[in-house]
Amino acid sequence: xxxxxxxxxxxxxxxxxxxxxxxxxxxxxxxxxxxxxxxxxxxxxxxxxxxxxxxxxxxxxxxxxxxxxxxxxxxxxxxxxxxxxxxxxxxxxxxxxxxxxxxxxxxxxxxxxxxxxxxxxxxxxxxxxxxxxxxxxxxxxxxxxxxxxxxxxxxxxxxxxxxxxxxxxxxxxxxxxxxxxxxxxxxxxxxxxxxxxxxxxxxxxxxxxxxxxxxxxxxxxxxxxxxxxxxxxxxxxxxxxxxxxxxxxxxxxxxxxxxxxxxxxxxxxxxxxxxxxxxxxxxxxxxxxxxxxxxxxxxxxxx
Numbered sequence: 044x045x046x047x048x049x050x051x052x053x054x055x056x057x058x059x060x061x062x063x064x065x066x067x068x069x070x071x072x073x074x075x076x077x078x079x080x081x082x083x084x085x086x087x088x089x090x091x092x093x094x095x096x097x098x099x100x101x102x103x104x105x106x107x108x109x110x111x112x113x114x115x116x117x118x119x120x121x122x123x124x125x126x127x128x129x130x131x132x133x134x135x136x137x138x139x140x141x142x143x144x145x146x147x148x149x150x151x152x153x154x155x156x157x158x159x160x161x162x163x164x165x166x167x168x169x170x171x172x173x174x175x176x177x178x179x180x181x182x183x184x185x186x187x188x189x190x191x192x193x194x195x196x197x198x199x200x201x202x203x204x205x206x207x208x209x210x211x212x213x214x215x216x217x218x219x220x221x222x223x224x225x226x227x228x229x230x231x232x233x234x235x236x237x238x239x240x241x242x243x244x245x246x247x248x249x250x251x252x253x254x255x256x257x258x259x260x261x262x263x264x265x266x267x268x269x270x271x272x273x274x275x276x277x278x279x280x281x282x283x284x285x286x287x288x289x290x291x292x293x294x295x296x297x298x299x300x301x302x303x304x305x306x307x308x309x310x311x312x313x314x315x316x317x318x319x320x321x322x323x324x325x326x327x328x329x330x331x332x333x334x335x336x337x338x339x340x341x342x343x344x345x346x
Contacts, residue, residue, distance in 0.1 A: 115130040
């Protein structure tokens with residue numbers, strides 16, 4: 044187990060289990076990663092806060108999966124915030140962005156999912172490359188928070204008891220965190236041999252203890268990340284494993300942008316040029332601008 048020094052803003056996933064594996068969990072803390080991902084976008088507070096929570100939720104969901112590729116969490120609706128996207132690679136690289144209508148957002152007084160996102164869906168996608176089928180799960184935006192929507196997905200689609208707590212803060216040092224626990228089925232490899240009553244009691248105890256966690260504690264930089272699950276579950280056979288580092292890292296590149304341009308017929312490219320004669324593409328995730336002059340466009344379309 045790697046213990047993280049308190050008072051240091053960190054980006055990580057911390058896996059743990061309770062009651063011999065009857066309950067498994069993940070905790071995510073994001074500090075510098077959230078700050079880097081939000082930087083340069085000028086998001087209003089409501090948008091930045093919800094995107095930060097989306098990043099933390101993506102991290103905690105990805106941490107519960109075994110995959111080699113990209114996990115993507117996407118919330119899409121007909122509200123003032125039309126789209127939230129966060130993805131996490133199996134190497135720990137994170138990125139995210141939001142689309143919103145400024146005028147409609149200004150007219151909203153609340154901060155719930157129905158008010159900000161409206162009617163829509165939450166989608167989970169795992170992409171492990173062209174040789175593997177993509178996995179996707181979808182659930183309606185039926186909760187007041189993104190955490191409630193995610194919980195509904197696991198309950199309805201996976202028949203897996205799940206509890207999730209997500210928190211975020213804005214300001215000069217934005218941060219987000221999430222803690223998720225799940226009740227493991229008895230058929231799960233490595234699951235403890237328990238009676239149905241014992242398994243249910245372990246789950247009930249874990250959910251009650253999780254219910255005592257405040258958002259302030261979850262985000263408290265003065266608490267080392269391992270101290271949060273320790274405070275909650277130390278009397279319930281808590282076991283923690285080595286944390287995994289996360290980082291803000293976009294996957295855009297000139298080569299990928301050129302590949303996207305190649306899908307546009309050359310005859311239509313002229314209409315995309317600006318007054319300087321350049322075709323410019325801005326990455327929605329990191330705001331990097333890629334500019335292609337005539338010579339660069341010739342190379343894009345070269346056989």
